Amino acid sequence: xxxxxxxxxxxxxxxxxxxxxxxxxxxxxxVWWAKVRGKPNPYLKIDETDxxxxxxxxxxxxxxxxxxxxxxxxxxxxxxNGAGKSTLLKILSRVTAPTSGHxxxxxxxxxxxxxxxxxxxxxxxxxxxxxxxxxxxxxxxEVRYKLDEIVAFAEIEQFLDTPVKRYSSGMYVRLAFAVAAxxxxxxxxxxxxxxxxxxxxxxxxxxxMGNVAQEGRTILFVSHNMLAxxxxxxRAILIxxxxxxxxxxxxxxxxxxxxxxxxxxxxxxxxxxEPRRPGEGTLFRLTQLSIVFSNGHAKLWEPIExxxxxxxxxxxxxxxxxxxxxxxxxxCAFTSDAEDDGMILDLVRNTNGRVRVKIxxxxxxxxxxxxxxxARSGGSLILDWxxxxxxxxxxxxxxxxxxxxxxxxxxRPRSSxxxxxx
Amino acid sequence: MSQAVKQMEQxxxxxxxxxxxxxxxxxxxxxxxxxxxxxVMLFVWRDFVSVYxxxxxxxxxxxxxxxxxxxxxxFIFGSVAKLPTDGLPSFLFYMSGTVVWSxxxxxxxxTSDTFITNSALFGKVYFPRLAVPVSILISSxxxxxxxxxFFVLFMGFFALRGSVLQPNWxxxxxxxxxxxxxxxxxGFGIIVSALTTKYRDLRFLVQFGVTLLMxxxxxxxxxxxxxxxxxxxxxxxxxxxxxxxxxxxxxxxxTVNLPDLxxxxxxxxxxxxxxxxxxxRVEATFMDTV
Numbered sequence: 001x002x003x004x005x006x007x008x009x010x011x012x013x014x015x016x017x018x019x020x021x022x023x024x025x026x027x028x029x030x031v032w033w034a035k036v037r038g039k040p041n042p043y044l045k046i047d048e049t050d051x052x053x054x055x056x057x058x059x060x061x062x063x064x065x066x067x068x069x070x071x072x073x074x075x076x077x078x079x080x081n082g083a084g085k086s087t088l089l090k091i092l093s094r095v096t097a098p099t100s101g102h103x104x105x106x107x108x109x110x111x112x113x114x115x116x117x118x119x120x121x122x123x124x125x126x127x128x129x130x131x132x133x134x135x136x137x138x139x140x141x142e143v144r145y146k147l148d149e150i151v152a153f154a155e156i157e158q159f160l161d162t163p164v165k166r167y168s169s170g171m172y173v174r175l176a177f178a179v180a181a182x183x184x185x186x187x188x189x190x191x192x193x194x195x196x197x198x199x200x201x202x203x204x205x206x207x208x209m210g211n212v213a214q215e216g217r218t219i220l221f222v223s224h225n226m227l228a229x230x231x232x233x234x235r236a237i238l239i240x241x242x243x244x245x246x247x248x249x250x251x252x253x254x255x256x257x258x259x260x261x262x263x264x265x266x267x268x269x270x271x272x273x274e275p276r277r278p279g280e281g282t283l284f285r286l287t288q289l290s291i292v293f294s295n296g297h298a299k300l301w302e303p304i305e306x307x308x309x310x311x312x313x314x315x316x317x318x319x320x321x322x323x324x325x326x327x328x329x330x331x332c333a334f335t336s337d338a339e340d341d342g343m344i345l346d347l348v349r350n351t352n353g354r355v356r357v358k359i360x361x362x363x364x365x366x367x368x369x370x371x372x373x374x375a376r377s378g379g380s381l382i383l384d385w386x387x388x389x390x391x392x393x394x395x396x397x398x399x400x401x402x403x404x405x406x407x408x409x410x411x412r413p414r415s416s417x418x419x420x421x422x
Numbered sequence: 423m424s425q426a427v428k429q430m431e432q433x434x435x436x437x438x439x440x441x442x443x444x445x446x447x448x449x450x451x452x453x454x455x456x457x458x459x460x461x462v463m464l465f466v467w468r469d470f471v472s473v474y475x476x477x478x479x480x481x482x483x484x485x486x487x488x489x490x491x492x493x494x495x496x497f498i499f500g501s502v503a504k505l506p507t508d509g510l511p512s513f514l515f516y517m518s519g520t521v522v523w524s525x526x527x528x529x530x531x532x533t534s535d536t537f538i539t540n541s542a543l544f545g546k547v548y549f550p551r552l553a554v555p556v557s558i559l560i561s562s563x564x565x566x567x568x569x570x571x572f573f574v575l576f577m578g579f580f581a582l583r584g585s586v587l588q589p590n591w592x593x594x595x596x597x598x599x600x601x602x603x604x605x606x607x608x609g610f611g612i613i614v615s616a617l618t619t620k621y622r623d624l625r626f627l628v629q630f631g632v633t634l635l636m637x638x639x640x641x642x643x644x645x646x647x648x649x650x651x652x653x654x655x656x657x658x659x660x661x662x663x664x665x666x667x668x669x670x671x672x673x674x675x676x677t678v679n680l681p682d683l684x685x686x687x688x689x690x691x692x693x694x695x696x697x698x699x700x701x702x703r704v705e706a707t708f709m710d711t712v
Contacts (some may be wrong), residue, residue: 094548097706134461
């Protein structure tokens, strides 16, 4: 007997570009009447340029997608923004219908396209657990049976009878994920839920999902977090412009994806107009930040270089720029201060300049890092400060094992081991 | 042996779910709705509880609303305009109309917002979409029952003060009247809700349309007093027999005949079927347009 739980055949989904319909009823009726008589749409503009997957007025978010998923398999779905990943998940979770093709499913399917959907702010945590559970397809008995487990997982015991509008955003997300994680479906469809919540909770969620996979249930996982994909999924498909570009073992699909594009890394960014900056940015302003790797992407133990452009707006100022590299769990991995190297910029009005800082041995373990750029004046006065200016991944090198739990987040200095007889 | 193989083959061919573009127009998947009955009841409860959180008077509003409308009608149409009320105490005359009408009106206005107000939810998770309009019918029914009891109390009060009221066996038709109203509200409501995903204008028209429709029933004026020129409009309105029969059943004055009731019932069936077909079509892809 075949173990296929999801079978997708020639699945396509078209979206209409621009405004839906013509906006008014009378025009829509004349368009419809023209269609009935087999005449072309009288209001259709002639579109000379054909942009890839664009087809006249429609865009194919998915085009002739075929794949199958076996029972107990964890399938990662990766691709750039707009590639069609979310459309695929939406069709699978029946939020929208395909334009053509079939998707057949065996077993109960539950999707976490966004946590906390259907929470009512005025209702208490307990009431929302029941409501949310029911929306996701759980019977009331089932929720009652799992209530304690859900509450414990979300760590909200004390606030169970408080309206959720008084919850902190962290509590809200924890509760939402907890309900979803206890659905126990045969097939779990997950879209980027791990992007929310603090890192410790993220680890907990990943752990929970790992358990789900080990219990023989099937997971479809869409994420930009390549490490999570590699950790959780055996197989992955890469979607590009609505078509399956590649399908195979997760590690090789992830590798070719990272080579083809940059994932969701931000390696270069104009930060001149960035609005949310704690520093004043009126005397001295950071304008551009980029990170340079020797081979296009950062690998373990390879040097990295940051390039910082700035603009001095005040009459005279002394500036010490610095770079902070943060782990995704909110712990600083390292900082590098120009002052440490004996460099203090002594600037006059209207000078533009560029500083570079090379870090020969970053020793960052494989994972995702966030860069903050700070400029201080002499002592500790902050002149400018841009948070999350860049995002980059450190990739593992061959022959180095990657651990997926929190342990791997420490530094990983290149070290030499030797053995002696005693 | 071959039996087992056959079974296995059957199992292999069996899919729990087949997601494809088209499906039967009349397939409302009521089985799914039945499975989601817990959800329907939770929606009912949510609507009921959440509306009056952070209000001072709370559920009392269910009584204040019809009472205020009745008082206003009694004053304007009864005392100022001096419209006839079939010989009934004008307060009871207007209250009976208001209570009945408000059930229909809430059903239709709330149902017509189904897709717009729930678009965030519908866009994220699948559950039988009909659960929302059905839960609206039920939660409005609870409000109706409360108001109805209130109405009966007023009847008792007026009877004690010597008004001549003649409740009769037509009272037994009450469930049928409620069914027709629920059906009409649901049908019209889901037609509008399906169309509002494309044409938002309809949303504004509904409020206005429902009020206009009320003047074309006998909520304000008894059938016997309508000028002949407009009589056909009132008779064509499927809500007219409902209001008339309700009033006749509980107060003993009004125009009652079975063909009119049959007309309303048939009208309701047609509207529900059209609504179901449109809803079914829109439900599948409305997330792309809303």
